[in-house]
Amino acid sequence: MKELNELEMKVLDLLKEDARMTPALLATLIGVDEVEIITAIAELESEHVIVKYAAVVNWSKVEDEKVTAQIEVQITPERGRGFEGIAERIYLYPQVKSVFLMSGAYDLLVEIEGRNLREVANFVTEKLSTIDSVLSTKTNFILKKYKQDGIIYEEQEEEPRLMISP
Template sequence: MKEVSELKRKVLDLLREDARYTPELLATMLGVTAEEVKKAIAELEEDHIIVKYATAINESKLDDEKVTSLIEVQITPERGRGFDAIAERVYLFPQVKSVYLMSGAYDLLVEVEGRNLKEVASFVSDKLSTLESVLSTKTHFILKKYKQDGVIFEDHEEDHRLMISP
């Protein structure tokens, strides 16, 4: 693993907060030159530390009827490759958004997105559970997202009532 400088760590922290920050703004915030920030970002991208710039979207505000599920998967690791081989087979499915190796009662946590419940159920029964190394699956459907990646999706109504004190 490559050592990451303090400047690069600060740039990463700020880009996690908002990927739209320009190098000039980051430079001002960090007290360095824009050229130093541009160089740091280029190196982070080259080293595959920054792999994507993403937008957090509140899907509930759209007309899309997407269904997201989290699937607990118990697997038998493959000799010589452990969990990596089966994880790779799982994450290559286009429906799969994320795959995590977990500690505890199950081995992989798989995030799957589909157009409806039937599509996700079909993926689990026809593709995921039929993989040779998969011992069991447990599917949880996400009903509502309150917060993701540090972003709160709920609209907060302020309480405009007057405070009454005795």
């Protein structure tokens, strides 16, 4: 695990807020030379600390009928590999967007996307549930996203103010 210096932490914090920030802007905001920023970013990318730059999309504003589900999965760990082998087997499916090892009532939280409910159901019954180590699944469909990764999706309406008259 890489121990980050103060400059690298500042770069990561700013890029997490807006990945489109240029090295010149980052240098200005942090108060260092642009070459230092370019070097820091290159090192963070080569060490796989920065793994991808991505846009955050509010899909509800687009005519796209994607269905997102979070599946709670209870599994029996594999001897010698624990949860790693099963998690890897699951995250290699293209419809799987995230896999998390959890504490609590279930072991893995799997987030998938499908074109419709049937596609998600087929994934759960034909692919996920058939893995030998999977004991049970519980599927929860995401109906609406209000906030994700610190980003509020819906614009908040201002409460109408009543006029005060003398």
